[in-house]
Amino acid sequence: MTAFRIIPTVKLFNLAKKKRYDGYGSNSVYITVRTKRSHELIEIYRDIKSVFNNGKDMTWDQLFNLMDIQLFLKEIGYIGKNTGRVQII
DSSP: OEEEEHHHHHHHHHHHHHHIIIIITTSBOOOOOOSHHHHHHHHHHHHHHHHHSTTOOOBHHHHHHHIIIIIIISOOOOBOTTTOEEEEO
């Protein structure tokens, strides 16, 4: 079971969706570190690629498709009462 914080995970999904529809889908995922919140996105991306893609880098299309199918269309476990994290079952 893997746990991700819901708000940064949704932000990463929306970023992947924007990059995909802007025509950058075939480019490798690159997140610039400008703010503290960018570090959260990078950590979530690293966790996703290590769990679902055997640690290999991904393109924006691959990230979007994986998050769309694996995280959002599939049954998402539940949000823990005290942790505020989504647990993927």
